[in-house]
Amino acid sequence: MSRPAHAVVMGGGLAGMLAAHVLARHAGSVTVVERDVLPDGPGHRRGVPQAHHAHLLWSNGARVIDELLPGTTDRLLAAGARRIGFQGDQVTLTVRGWQHRFPPTQFAVLCTRPLLDWVVRERILASGRVELRQGAEAAGLAGDRGRVTGVQVRDSGQGGTTTIDADLVVDASGRGSGLQHWLAALDVPPPGKDVVDAGIGYATRLFVAPPGATAAFPAVNVGAPHAASEPGHFGVVYPVEGDRWLVTLSCTRGGTLPAREDEFEAFARRRLGHPLVADLIASAEPLTPVFRSHSGANRRLYPERHEGWPDGLLVVGDSLTAFNPVYGHGMSAAARCAAALDRELAAGGDVRRAQAAISAAVDDPWVLAASKDAGYAGCRIDATDPRLVGDHTEHQRRFADSIIDRSLVAPGVCAVVTDVISLSAGQAELGSSGFLSLMHKEEPRPRLTGPPLRPEELDLVGLPAYESVPTA
Ligand SMILES: Cc1cc2nc3c(=O)[nH]c(=O)nc-3n(C[C@H](O)[C@H](O)[C@H](O)COP(=O)(O)OP(=O)(O)OC[C@H]3O[C@@H](n4cnc5c(N)ncnc54)[C@H](O)[C@@H]3O)c2cc1C
Structure with a gap:
C-alpha cells in the first residue's frame, strides 16, 4: 500500500493501538480517535467492558505483539502476569x-486486561509518533462512495463535530462499531456479514x-x-x-x-x-x-469481497471479526491484523489487497470458533461461509x-x-x-x-x- 500522508484510526483499544503503531512506521502522521478518556495506568474504562473478564493471550498473539513491540511479554511478566x-x-x-x-x-500469558492494554498503550504513546485524540467519538466518515477522505469527530466535552482529513482511515472501534451506518451515509451498501451466535x-x-x-x-x-x-x-x-x-x-x-x-x-x-x-x-x-x-457471538464482516468498497478505508480487530471469547482468540487476531497491515504497507499494494491480507489473518481463529459453536444447542447461524453450513x-x-x-x-x-x-x-x-x-x-x-x-x-x-x- 502506498505511504499514507495522514492516517486516522477510529478506536484506541488493542487493535487500534497496534494498528496505529505499525502505521507510524509507514505514514507521515497518525491520529487515534478514542471515545473514552484513557486511564493513566492499568484501569477499567467504559469502552472496553469485557476487560472485567478473564483474558488469555495465546502464544501466537504474544509472539506477534513482541515482534511489533519487542519486550512486551517480558514487561507483562515483570508486572506480575503469569506465563x-x-x-x-x-x-x-x-x-x-x-x-x-x-x-x-x-x-x-495470563493477566488482567487493563494491565495488558496499559503495557501496550504506554509504549506506543511514549514513542511520540502517534497522536491521541481522546474523549472524541468517531461519528461518521468523510468522503463519498468512491473514497473515504477523513473522519467526523464529535468532541464529548464541547459537543461540536469536526472533520479530520486522512488518506487512510482504519476502523478499530470494536464489536459495537458504527461502520454499517457510516457506510450507509456515504451511500455504500454494507459488506457481507456472517453471524454464529451460541448465546455465550x-x-x-x-x-x-x-x-x-x-x-x-x-x-x-x-x-x-x-x-x-x-x-x-x-x-x-x-x-x-x-x-x-x-x-x-x-x-x-x-x-x-x-x-x-x-x-x-x-x-x-x-x-x-x-x-x-x-x-x-x-x-x-x-x-x-x-x-x-453477553457479548459472545462470532461475527465476521467481508469488506474484502465488497465490489464497491471505498478506497482509503480498512477494518481491523473486533470491528472486522469478533469471536466467542471462550477460545481466547480476539486479542491474538487484533495483533495478526496489525502484523498483516505492517506487511502490506511495506509491500506497497493497494487498500483492497491490504484488507484481503488482514481478513486472511483472522480466518483460522474464525473457522475454529464459529465451526465449534455451530454445534451448540440453540446456536443461531446466519452465515454463508460454506465451512459452517x-x-x-x-x-x-x-x-x-x-x-x-x-x-x-x-x-x-x-x-x-x-x-x-x-x-x-x-x-x-x-x-x-x-x-x-x-x-x-x-x-x-x-x-x-x-x-x-x-x-x-x-x-x-x-x-x-x-x-x-x-x-x-
Ligand atoms: C467477555 C469477553 C472475554 C474475552 N476474553 C478474551 C480472551 O480470553 N482472549 C482474547 O484474546 N480475547 C478475548 N476477548 C476478545 C477481546 O476482548 C477483543 O478481541 C479485543 O478487545 C479486541 O480489541 P479491539 O481493539 O478490536 O476492540 P475493543 O477492545 O472493543 O476496543 C474498541 C475501542 O474503540 C473505542 N470506540 C468504540 N466506538 C468508538 C467511536 N465511535 N469513536 C471512538 N472510539 C470508539 C472504544 O472505547 C475502545 O477503546 C474477550 C471478549 C469478551 C467480550
Whole structure:
C-alpha cells in the first residue's frame, strides 16, 4: 500500500493501538480517535467492558505483539502476569474428560486486561509518533462512495463535530462499531456479514489467591459434561498480577449464570462437571461484585469481497471479526491484523489487497470458533461461509470431537492441537497426513478420572486429594 500522508484510526483499544503503531512506521502522521478518556495506568474504562473478564493471550498473539513491540511479554511478566505452559500448567476438564498435563509445547500469558492494554498503550504513546485524540467519538466518515477522505469527530466535552482529513482511515472501534451506518451515509451498501451466535454468557469475580498460588498452582479450566442438544457450562480460574485469581463462569444459550455474589460459588459447584473451581474459591476473599457479559457471538464482516468498497478505508480487530471469547482468540487476531497491515504497507499494494491480507489473518481463529459453536444447542447461524453450513458440518464436528478426545491422552496429538488452538499453526495442520497417522498410531496414556493435581499443589491451596470422578 502506498505511504499514507495522514492516517486516522477510529478506536484506541488493542487493535487500534497496534494498528496505529505499525502505521507510524509507514505514514507521515497518525491520529487515534478514542471515545473514552484513557486511564493513566492499568484501569477499567467504559469502552472496553469485557476487560472485567478473564483474558488469555495465546502464544501466537504474544509472539506477534513482541515482534511489533519487542519486550512486551517480558514487561507483562515483570508486572506480575503469569506465563502458562500448555498443556503442562493448566488442569482442564473437557466434555470428553480430563486432559493429561503433557510437557508444554505452547504458552499463554495470563493477566488482567487493563494491565495488558496499559503495557501496550504506554509504549506506543511514549514513542511520540502517534497522536491521541481522546474523549472524541468517531461519528461518521468523510468522503463519498468512491473514497473515504477523513473522519467526523464529535468532541464529548464541547459537543461540536469536526472533520479530520486522512488518506487512510482504519476502523478499530470494536464489536459495537458504527461502520454499517457510516457506510450507509456515504451511500455504500454494507459488506457481507456472517453471524454464529451460541448465546455465550460470562459472569466474573476477582479473588485474593492463597499465598504463592498464582506462581505455582496451575490455571484451571473446567467444563461440564453435556450432550450436543444441551447448554454447556464452563468455569476458569486464572492467576493474574497482584496475587489474584480471576474466576469466570460461562454458559451457552439456555444455560444460566449467577447474578448475585452469594450465588457465585454455589453456581460453580452445581453447574460445572467437577467441584474444583468451587472448592478453590470457597475460602478465597472476593474483591469485586459479579460482572456479566453477553457479548459472545462470532461475527465476521467481508469488506474484502465488497465490489464497491471505498478506497482509503480498512477494518481491523473486533470491528472486522469478533469471536466467542471462550477460545481466547480476539486479542491474538487484533495483533495478526496489525502484523498483516505492517506487511502490506511495506509491500506497497493497494487498500483492497491490504484488507484481503488482514481478513486472511483472522480466518483460522474464525473457522475454529464459529465451526465449534455451530454445534451448540440453540446456536443461531446466519452465515454463508460454506465451512459452517451444510450436511458435511456434522461429519466435521465428529472428526473435531475425535481429535479432542485423542489429544487428552496422546502427547503428540495434543502438541499439534495446541499449536492450532494457540494459532501457532494453521488449522489445515489437522488434515495433514502426518497428523492423521499420529491420530491412529500414537499409543494413548490411560484416561484420567480426576484432576491431575500434584500433592504439593493441593497443599498450597489447602485442598484434600480428590477421589477419582468418572468423566468419560
Ligand atoms: C467477555 C469477553 C472475554 C474475552 N476474553 C478474551 C480472551 O480470553 N482472549 C482474547 O484474546 N480475547 C478475548 N476477548 C476478545 C477481546 O476482548 C477483543 O478481541 C479485543 O478487545 C479486541 O480489541 P479491539 O481493539 O478490536 O476492540 P475493543 O477492545 O472493543 O476496543 C474498541 C475501542 O474503540 C473505542 N470506540 C468504540 N466506538 C468508538 C467511536 N465511535 N469513536 C471512538 N472510539 C470508539 C472504544 O472505547 C475502545 O477503546 C474477550 C471478549 C469478551 C467480550
